[in-house]
Amino acid sequence: MKTKQIITTIILISFSHLIFAAGSLSKAELKQAETLRKAASKSDLAYEILESLTTEVGPRMAGTPGDARAVAWAENKFKELKFDRVWKEPVKLRQWNRGIEKAEIISPFPQPVMITALGNSIGTGEEGVRGEIIHFETFEDLQKAEAGEVRGKIVFISHKMHKTRDGSAYGRAVAARSKGASVAGEKGAKAIVIRSIGTDNDRLPHTGNMNYAEGVTQIPAAALSNPDADLILNQLKRGKVEIGMTMTSDIGDEYTSYNVIGEITGSENPEELIVIGGHLDSWDLGTGAVDDGAGVAITIAAAKLIADYERPKRTIRVVLWAAEEIGLVGARAYAKAHADNINNHITAAESDFGAGPIWSFDWSSANDESAFVAQLEQLLNPLGIVRGQPKSTSGPDLWPLRALGMSTFALRQDGTDYFDLHHTANDTLDKVDPEHLKQNLAAYTVWAFAVAQVPGNFGFNIN
Ligand SMILES: [Zn+2]
Structure with missing residues (x-):
């Protein structure tokens, strides 16, 4: 790039931060978000999805037959729930046998x-x-x-x-x-x-x-x-x-797994994406209920509840990442495949810390988001969730996208008991409290709807 172009680019980037900081939700949108929160707080959908995944697939370590069955399950689940677009993207990995x-x-x-x-x-x-x-x-x-x-x-x-x-x-x-x-x-x-x-x-x-x-x-x-x-x-x-x-144990062959993606197409800005999701793989010892079946179930259900209520302005993209446990393999593949479209990834949140209740939210933005953050706090407060810090660390599968500059939010779950079960044979459905799952679902539904509606954007990540 010539100096003049570089200067113009810098000015444009700086300018976009100034004029595109997220605005606020309208009174009507706040009401809609409250209605969604109440509906999600009573919904069994996340639990039903989690019960389906742990019962019909169970262990799904990357590169195993369980992995392949999980990919098929996810595609079918998105289709059964009538997502607008459903597809999968290849992820290359090496198998390991226990x-x-x-x-x-x-x-x-x-x-x-x-x-x-x-x-x-x-x-x-x-x-x-x-x-x-x-x-x-x-x-x-x-x-x-x-x-x-x-x-x-x-x-x-x-x-x-x-x-x-x-x-x-x-x-x-x-x-x-x-x-x-x-x-x-x-x-x-x-x-x-x-x-x-x-x-x-x-x-x-x-x-x-x-x-x-x-x-x-x-x-x-x-x-x-x-x-x-x-x-x-x-x-x-x-x-x-x-x-x-x-x-x-030994190292196996090359294997192709898939990130499985389902979208609810936005009504006004379909090219702009809100990314939510969890990782589809699990370790092989339990049935992967808390790690990370819960995250998969919460985020699929949140997108579905929003779609059934009203088409959001932006597209909500649910990404079920492959092979997180063996080193964020699916997350890296996604970031590589979508790097040239990173500016349309408006913001994202991943649920990957079990099924405990959410107690706080963090965010990252290049801008001052105080007006929008205050609205979010008002919407999430009845669920027992308080405002956190403007330095979201996000779920692990979002790290490669953050490195490219994408803004993230973190809806932070109480993980006090998470490491009792983590990566053990004890990670099974009975450990998940259905009421906690409803609270998570309500929080993700409200948050995803709010960021899909709010004018402006969060600029480039400054973390
Ligand atoms: Zn996990």
Whole structure:
């Protein structure tokens, strides 16, 4: 670009921020939003969709037959609910197979322990591995350790995650899972077992994705259930502990999954998009009810309720992202495919933090949105939702789009109990409170309607 063009572009971008800041909803629109809120608060639709997904599909780890069935289920569900446009977009990924997983304490006091392989981990071979435990309280302690102390042993990280409403303890705990094997492998460990990244005391381990850093020796990686991590700590108080573990997990073939998309076409500005959704894949141990069947169900139902009531001015696009759990694969594919249309993505929100009640909303905008935010607060307050901060972190599948400059909102759920179930066999429908799901549905319905109607836009993301 020539200097003159660059200057013109900068002026146009700056100018668009000034004149296109979101305006306000009319009195009639506020009334409509209230009517929608009341209807959604009584609607069973999100629960019915979630019951359908967990019953008819269940586990749907990326690259498995469950993934393919989930894609077909989603297409059919959108069609059954009479969305205006339904399609799917390919997402390339590599399969991973879990295989058999078992472990035991060999000495000093032999006992079985419950483990699960971490996603993407190599296996041990059918003969398994055995070795002496070397214990670290945290991932940082492992990082600081000398290779000589670690070589030939099985690393055990015992850091315990505690409960928080906003889930912030997860971010601090998760490095042990995602990077522990790389650091342990580099120092010559035979394998790594971590205390599950979870806040329950069920004898159920939590799986989740891990990755090997480029060039490091790859070693098997597993998570122990919380009670079994405690058991190993108690045996360690009495001296050296030797464990054995067998995992037949392995990396599979290239696979094509799909982002599945359903749209309610806008009546006045159909090219302008409000994006909502959740991720369609889940881990394989439970039925993926809270992670992320709830998000899928809430957002499909919200778009449907709005469509049945009145066509919104902008298009509401529900994206059910593929392969989130193994590294935002579908989200990256979507951002790449739609990068040249990013300016029509007005704003977005993803539901991916379970099914607890929403307690606050955050937003991001290049502009001062005080008038519109005050209206949203007024609309969401009766649901027990308060105004948060002008710095939305959004759901993970929106990160690639935020990086391109899209504005996001975050309707923040109470996640105090979320990590009791997260990535375990216990993530099943009975854990979802239908009343909480209605509250989520009402919040998404009101929010999506409001941002689909409000004049102006949120400019480019400044985060
Ligand atoms: Zn999730």
